[in-house]
Amino acid sequence: xxxxxxxxxxxxxxxxxxxxxxxxxxxxxxxxxxxxxxxxxxxxxxxxxxxxxxxxxxxxxxxxxxxxxxxxxxxxxxxxxxxxxxxxxxxxxxxxxxxxxxxxxxxxxxxxxxxxxxxxxxxxxxxxxxxxxxxxxxxxxxxxxxxxxxxxxxxxxxxxxxxxxxxxxxxxxxxxxxxxxxxxxxxxxxxxxxxxxxxxxxxxxxxxxxxxxxxxxxxxxxxxxxxxxxxxxxxxxxxxxxxxxxxxxxxxxxxxxxxxxxxxxxxxxxxxxxxxxxxxxxxxxxxxxxxxxxxxxxxxxxxxxxxxxxxxxxxxxxxxxxxxxxxxxxxxxxxxxxxxxxxxxxxxxxxxxxxxxxxxxxxxxxxxxxxxxxxxxxxxxxxx
Amino acid sequence: xxxxxxxxxxxxxxxxxxxxxxxxxxxxxxxxxxxxxxxxxxxxxxxxxxxxxxxxxxxxxxxxxxxxxxxxxxxxxxxxxxxxxxxxxxxxxxxxxxxxxxxxxxxxxxxxxxxxxxxxxxxxxxxxxxxxxxxxxxxxxxxxxxxxxxxxxxxxxxxxxxxxxxxxxxxxxxxxxxxxxxxxxxxxxxxxxxxxxxxxxxxxxxxxxxxxxxxxxxxxxxxxxxxxxxxxxxxxxxxxxxxxxxxxxxxxxxxxxxxxxxxxxxxxxxxxxxxxxxxxxxxxx
Numbered sequence: 001x002x003x004x005x006x007x008x009x010x011x012x013x014x015x016x017x018x019x020x021x022x023x024x025x026x027x028x029x030x031x032x033x034x035x036x037x038x039x040x041x042x043x044x045x046x047x048x049x050x051x052x053x054x055x056x057x058x059x060x061x062x063x064x065x066x067x068x069x070x071x072x073x074x075x076x077x078x079x080x081x082x083x084x085x086x087x088x089x090x091x092x093x094x095x096x097x098x099x100x101x102x103x104x105x106x107x108x109x110x111x112x113x114x115x116x117x118x119x120x121x122x123x124x125x126x127x128x129x130x131x132x133x134x135x136x137x138x139x140x141x142x143x144x145x146x147x148x149x150x151x152x153x154x155x156x157x158x159x160x161x162x163x164x165x166x167x168x169x170x171x172x173x174x175x176x177x178x179x180x181x182x183x184x185x186x187x188x189x190x191x192x193x194x195x196x197x198x199x200x201x202x203x204x205x206x207x208x209x210x211x212x213x214x215x216x217x218x219x220x221x222x223x224x225x226x227x228x229x230x231x232x233x234x235x236x237x238x239x240x241x242x243x244x245x246x247x248x249x250x251x252x253x254x255x256x257x258x259x260x261x262x263x264x265x266x267x268x269x270x271x272x273x274x275x276x277x278x279x280x281x282x283x284x285x286x287x288x289x290x291x292x293x294x295x296x297x298x299x300x301x302x303x304x305x306x307x308x309x310x311x312x313x314x315x316x317x318x319x320x321x322x323x324x325x326x327x328x329x330x331x332x333x334x335x336x337x338x339x340x341x342x343x344x345x346x347x348x349x350x351x352x353x354x355x356x357x358x359x360x361x362x363x364x365x366x367x368x369x370x371x372x373x374x375x376x377x378x379x380x381x382x383x384x
Numbered sequence: 385x386x387x388x389x390x391x392x393x394x395x396x397x398x399x400x401x402x403x404x405x406x407x408x409x410x411x412x413x414x415x416x417x418x419x420x421x422x423x424x425x426x427x428x429x430x431x432x433x434x435x436x437x438x439x440x441x442x443x444x445x446x447x448x449x450x451x452x453x454x455x456x457x458x459x460x461x462x463x464x465x466x467x468x469x470x471x472x473x474x475x476x477x478x479x480x481x482x483x484x485x486x487x488x489x490x491x492x493x494x495x496x497x498x499x500x501x502x503x504x505x506x507x508x509x510x511x512x513x514x515x516x517x518x519x520x521x522x523x524x525x526x527x528x529x530x531x532x533x534x535x536x537x538x539x540x541x542x543x544x545x546x547x548x549x550x551x552x553x554x555x556x557x558x559x560x561x562x563x564x565x566x567x568x569x570x571x572x573x574x575x576x577x578x579x580x581x582x583x584x585x586x587x588x589x590x591x592x593x594x595x596x597x598x599x600x601x602x603x604x605x606x607x608x609x610x611x612x613x614x615x616x617x618x619x620x621x622x623x624x625x626x627x628x629x630x631x632x633x634x635x636x637x638x639x640x641x642x643x644x645x646x647x648x649x650x651x652x653x654x655x656x657x658x659x660x661x662x663x664x665x666x667x668x669x
Contacts, residue, residue: 051564071568072569074568076568078568082559084561084564086565086579088583097566101566101569150568152569
């Protein structure tokens with residue numbers, strides 16, 4: 001069932017939780033609402049569910065206006081961050097609840113309910129725990145029970161509010177994969193809220209990035225990562241290194257630091273963003289970039305070594321982070337206080353008068369930057 | 385230096401980080417003995433001078449038995465009434481925001497703070513046939529003051545806070561999400577209350593009702609002013625104890641008191657057992 005959000009806004013007292021916004025969620029997709037806390041993502045989800053009413057706008061399910069339809073008649077499955085299992089009921093009773101409260105005409109008979117509960121328990125792989133009480137389950141098991149309970153009435157829309165937020169990293173990963181499989185198997189439309197960019201990018205068909213009650217960008221994970229529309233999106237999807245300064249005669253400079261920007265008009269207060277893996281560390285500056293840095297910390301965990309650096313002779317609002325391979329690390333062996341130079345390959349340039357970034361690529365062969373429209377560079381990206 | 389300190393500490397292995405367990409437990413036990421156990425022992429000793437036959441004849445005197453019935457019935461009605469009204473008040477205080485909520489919340493404790501004699505006089509004045517409430521009720525043909533109904537009114541007034549104050553915190557802790565989950569699954573308001581909210585409140589509510597009931601069993605000051613105290617009709621057990629005391633028959637007074645004490649203890653004990661059983665399920669122990 002497709003979901004359409006039209007011009008929905010919401011205000012809590014003086015706080016504008018949602019600016020008027022619209023969103024289209026196609027049938028059968030798994031969509032992630034991603035944003036920091038207070039960005040309005042949970043409010044939007046609750047409005048879609050009917051747990052909250054919008055101040056303005058409409059909600060349509062499959063083209064039907066459900067704005068005035070009560071949550072109990074919307075037939076959505078809702079999964080809460082803290083499970084919201086009924087503590088005084090067993091796992092089986094919890095799952096059966098939605099079936100037992102159906103109006104008499106639609107309600108399956110006791111035998112059928114029992115069978116449905118059994119099937120659901122098998123589906124979430126908790127068959128042997130049917131007679132336990134929620135307090136006797138682990139977090140991951142509770143969330144699976146909550147999912148089974150939400151799916152009991154076979155809703156066509158499944159809404160999940162930070163479903164994995166309260167779980168530890170390992171369980172979260174397992175459950176994430178499991179949810180994706182379940183979604184692909186059952187073909188309902190799902191919307192989930194998360195503040196974890198990795199989770200959103202891994203799980204979703206489409207990611208809706210929100211900030212301060214507004215939708216910043218709606219795209220597939222691939223596009224979102226390759227073509228972030230705004231500073232916020234770029235900054236929210238992983239760590240970002242920044243050089244702030246003024247452009248003068250084709251050079252963006254601040255203190256001892258500069259990068260070449262051939263053909264760029266002179267401008268004040270320009271920011272260039274670099275992703276950690278789009279920067280190389282060298283002992284010598286390159287002809288296109290002079291970014292002196294000092295190593296402040298090294299983290300060895302993971303596929304690559306993360307080096308944290310301080311600006312040396314200029315200033316950066318946040319420390320820089322650069323990922324290098326373990327081989328590079330072994331060859332270089334950086335220590336705290338070592339000096340080096342960052343040489344970016346790709347940068348996202350924000351001029352003060354524009355919100356959309358300009359993608360800049362420094363070709364190492366030509367030793368001069370390629371400045372171009374975003375789309376053309378992206379196609380270049382794709383072919384590379 | 386630090387090594388020396390560590391070894392000194394490990395020589396005296398104490399499982400508790402914070403000190404004072406032995407002392408505070410000792411003081412607690414002393415006070416429990418002084419305030420609870422000693423008077424109860426004294427009470428039982430008073431009756432020890434009587435033979436079983438004397439004891440039985442005192443506590444089974446028809447007038448005393450009539451007072452048991454009056455007290456039990458009135459306390460049952462009062463606590464049942466408090467169960468309903470107290471739950472409602474707690475619900476309103478927890479779930480809704482309204483001007484003056486804090487004041488209403490504070491007023492809930494008034495029956496505890498007010499001397500019971502003051503409550504009794506006030507209530508009998510209000511419910512007397514020429515009082516504010518009494519005159520209205522009289523037109524409807526209902527007599528409250530100086531009837532068993534008056535006893536119920538006085539008992540429920542003095543013990544209402546028990547229900548409100550035991551239910552209130554539980555209601556505050558109740559996750560709104562549970563209700564939302566139940567509603568999103570299609571439960572009607574009544575179903576959600578009956579199957580989701582009430583089972584969580586039930587242990588606290590029952591405790592509140594039981595406390596209210598036991599308190600009502602022993603209520604004296606508030607009741608005697610409004611009860612009318614007619615033998616066999618509106619005499620409560622506490623009054624019977626008082627009458628025996630005035631006759632300087634301490635043994636008989638103690639005998640009757642021991643019956644009230646026993647009834648209260650048994651009730652509290654049963655409630656606690658049941659509650660432990662019920663809560664064990666919820667907390668999964």
